[in-house]
Amino acid sequence: MAPTTAHAAPAPACEAVDERQVASLFDRWNASLRTGDPAKVAANYAPDGVLLATVSNQPRTTPAAIRDYFVKFLKSKPQGKIDERIIKIGCNVAQDLGTYTFKFADGKTVHARYTYVYEWTNGQWLIAHHHSSAMPERSGS
Numbered sequence: 001m002a003p004t005t006a007h008a009a010p011a012p013a014c015e016a017v018d019e020r021q022v023a024s025l026f027d028r029w030n031a032s033l034r035t036g037d038p039a040k041v042a043a044n045y046a047p048d049g050v051l052l053a054t055v056s057n058q059p060r061t062t063p064a065a066i067r068d069y070f071v072k073f074l075k076s077k078p079q080g081k082i083d084e085r086i087i088k089i090g091c092n093v094a095q096d097l098g099t100y101t102f103k104f105a106d107g108k109t110v111h112a113r114y115t116y117v118y119e120w121t122n123g124q125w126l127i128a129h130h131h132s133s134a135m136p137e138r139s140g141s
Helices: 019-034 038-042 063-076
Strands: 045-052 079-090 093-103 109-121 124-134
Touching: 019 038, 019 079, 019 093, 019 109, 019 124, 038 063, 045 063, 045 109, 093 124
Parallel strands: 045 124
Antiparallel strands: 079 093, 093 109, 109 124
16 A cells, blocks of 8 residues: 655745834724724634723634624724733734723723734734733733
8 A cells, every 4th residue: 555645734824014104003902993883893803803892801713703802892982092002923924012092072081001913814914813901900000
């Protein structure tokens, strides 16, 4: 009996992306917040994306659950600003992590840590994982 050789599927080509382009993905997401439309915000997430949000104890693991989170969140008219970031780029994956500040229509602000993991999916960069948590320590501590 002749030995068989397994043929591996060809590796997917790596989509070229640079730090500026990865940084612009946050700008795209933040601009979608300004629309006030939860469906437009949720469209930034991959179909199997996960959102671990700042003001929800529930992991959001479906497009419907992610959209549902933004229905309530958008009512406060949030706008984010990156304070400090680190970008890491791999093959068809990019990470943007650091700290950001959200301002709300009522004048309140929240300082938080964030991680966005983007994946090249269906011809576009989408959020595969988004984790945001309020800073555990008070400023000046």
